[in-house]
Amino acid sequence: MSANTMSKEEVAAYCRSLPGVKEDVKWGGVHVFFVDQSKMFALFNLNQDGLSFKVEKDLFLGYVDRPGIHPSPYLARAHWINMKTPYPMATAELQDLLRRSHQLVVSKLPKKRQIGLLL
Numbered sequence: 061m062s063a064n065t066m067s068k069e070e071v072a073a074y075c076r077s078l079p080g081v082k083e084d085v086k087w088g089g090v091h092v093f094f095v096d097q098s099k100m101f102a103l104f105n106l107n108q109d110g111l112s113f114k115v116e117k118d119l120f121l122g123y124v125d126r127p128g129i130h131p132s133p134y135l136a137r138a139h140w141i142n143m144k145t146p147y148p149m150a151t152a153e154l155q156d157l158l159r160r161s162h163q164l165v166v167s168k169l170p171k172k173r174q175i176g177l178l179l
Contacts, residue, residue, distance in 0.1 A: 064150045068104065071111060071147075074155055075102050078162045080177045094165075096173055101165040102158055112142040113161040 066074070075081055075093040083093050091104040102113040112132035115123055120139040123129050128148030132140035147154055159179060166177045 065146045066151050066154055068109075068111070068145060070151075071102075071154070071158070072104070074158060075162075078159065079179065080166075081162070095162065095177060096166075096169050099165045099169065101161040108144075110142050110144050111147065112140050113158055114138065114140050114164050115157060115161065116164065 072083075072091070072093075076083065078095075080095045081093055082095070082097075083091065086092050089105065092100055093102040094100045102111070104111055110132075112135060114135075117139050120131075120141070123141045124131050126148065128143055130142050132142035143149075149157075163179060166174055169177070
């Protein structure tokens with residue numbers, strides 16, 4: 061793994077650092093990061109070593125064209141991408157995409173529930 065690539069532990073710690081994030085293990089081995097009780101923005105499939113998260117609709121096809129990035133099983137229609145370790149992007153880009161995924165989910169919440177979650 062390149063020194064410029066995040067580990068699974070670093071990704072999890074970064075997700076936890078975003079405002080209002082909770083985490084849980086669901087569906088027999090999926091580590092879910094979410095806001096506002098149930099709005100997922102990132103997840104690890106612990107059985108298949110995959111990281112999935114939401115991207116902007118207009119960027120989805122560009123990301124899945126990149127080597128090592130695929131449409132996320134079951135979530136591709138909602139513009140989620142999936143990648144395995146070592147992640148095929150630098151730390152700064154991955155952190156930016158995770159932050160943007162978090163903000164995409166937060167932006168869909170009612171205005172009153174967005175308070176304290178916007179970056």
